[in-house]
Amino acid sequence: MPELPEVESLRIYLLEQEIVGRTITEVDADWPGIENTADGMGGLSALPGRKITGASRVGKNLFLKLDRGVLWLHMGMTGRLAVMHPDDEPLRFTRTTFFLDDERRIELEDPRRWAGVRLEESPDSIIGNLGPDALDASFTPQELIKRVQHRRSPIKSVLLDQSVVAGIGNIYADEALHRVGIRPSLRADRLSTQQLTELHSAIRTSLLQALRYIVDHPDERGRPYVVDAYDDRMRLHRKKGSTCPDCGTKLETQKFGGRTAYFCPKCQA
DNA sequence: AGTACGTCCTGATCGC
DNA sequence: TGCGATCAGGACGTAC
Helix, strand or coil: CCCCCCCCHHHHHHHHHHCCCCCEEEEEEEEEHHHCCCCCCHHHHHHHCCCEEEEEEEEEEEEECCCCCEEEEECCCCEEEEEEEECCCCCCCEEEEEEEEECEEEEEECCCCCCEEEEEEHHHHHHCCCCCCCCCCCCHHHHHHHHHHCCEEEEHHHCCCCCCCCCCCCHHHHHHHCCCCCCCCCCHCCCCCCHHHHHHHHHHHHHHHHHHHHHCCCCCCCCCCCCCCCCCCCCCCCCCCCCCCCCCCEEEEEECCCEEEEECCCCCC
């Protein structure tokens, strides 16, 4: 679920909750997704005693900066974070809990257990495999053109490749492509520089618009809104029988590497 | 290097 | 209404 706007909203949420300056006193983690290290828990056994000094993000990757090292967090498809108070009941699908020195705790909930958590020395090992963040100034139209113009895969698939540009997921890839009238099946190397320039702009507009909406609509606990792909604010309602917001034509779907693309057969040539 | 595909896991939705 | 089948917004590893 969480793409760039959702992860960024989580970062902002954590900062608003004033977790910076807090020290992690204890970690409760026990699930398959993080056992791929010597201590069997993503290196998290070394976390107690470390202080949180900041929060950053690249693409869908969230980093809690520590006084030594960095805590890498990836929400996968269904992950979400919550800052909890002592009296709060644990969330139903909490997989990892970080206890803080002010009695609060950060819970990572993830029904599907695809989230990732790991203690790293620095973010570099993860950032090194990523393209520029889609909202960073380094992601220019020229950068998109350079990274895409030699790819023969469908543009939809290329946009989901985090090593091309980091932060775009299935939803916003479809949103951006609809915005510029490009069919998801079109080979990336067949797009003109003009089209790619427009696509670059559409990507940023889609992400920024979503981020603003999410931040402005927290849930009853003050947590970032969870994007609902059927939500009215999305251009493309990902539901059978949905229609194009511009022309009313019934949307079609097509699979790319197991991911479903929604598009308007009339507006997206 | 780039591409295609299977796989991790479980809740929600679909279709009969 | 009930229930099995299908689907889901991510990303990695492997094989070609």
